[in-house]
Amino acid sequence: MSHVRLTPKRQIVYDTVVQLANHPSAVEIMASLQASGKKLAYATVYNSLRYLTDVGLLQELTVGGTYSRYDARVENHHHVICQACGRVDEVAREIPLPFLRAIEQESGYDIKLADLVIKGICPACRRQQEM
Known part of the structure; x- marks a missing residue:
C-alpha cells in the first residue's frame, strides 16, 4: 500500500477506533467523539470509515448483518x-x-x-x- 495521507477528520476517526480498541460500531465511534468534544457530522464519520476501510487502515466486521464494527488491527x-x-x-x-x-x-x-x-x-x- 502506498503512503496514505489522511485529512484531519479522517485522522480523528482513525485515532478514535484505535483508542477504543473494542471493535466499535459507527454509533459508538460517534458517541466517543461527542464525549471528547469533537463535532463531526454522522456523514463525515461514515464516509471516513468507508475510506479508511477501502485503503486498508481499518477492517470492517459485519455482525449479524445488521451493523458493522471496525478494527484497526488489519x-x-x-x-x-x-x-x-x-x-x-x-x-x-x-x-x-x-x-x-x-x-x-x-x-x-x-x-x-x-x-x-x-x-x-x-x-x-x-x-x-x-x-
Whole structure:
C-alpha cells in the first residue's frame, strides 16, 4: 500500500477506533467523539470509515448483518462474537492448513486469505444465563 495521507477528520476517526480498541460500531465511534468534544457530522464519520476501510487502515466486521464494527488491527486474525450482547474478541490462532486444503479440494477455490468469524456466548452472558 502506498503512503496514505489522511485529512484531519479522517485522522480523528482513525485515532478514535484505535483508542477504543473494542471493535466499535459507527454509533459508538460517534458517541466517543461527542464525549471528547469533537463535532463531526454522522456523514463525515461514515464516509471516513468507508475510506479508511477501502485503503486498508481499518477492517470492517459485519455482525449479524445488521451493523458493522471496525478494527484497526488489519493483519490476518480471526474474531469470536457473542450472539447475546454483540461483544467481539480477537482470536490469534491460525486455521489448520489441512482444514484449508480440504475446503480448497471441496470448493475448487485457491484460498488466499481466511477470515474466520466464530459465534457463541461470551463468559459474562453465560454467567447471566446461569443465574
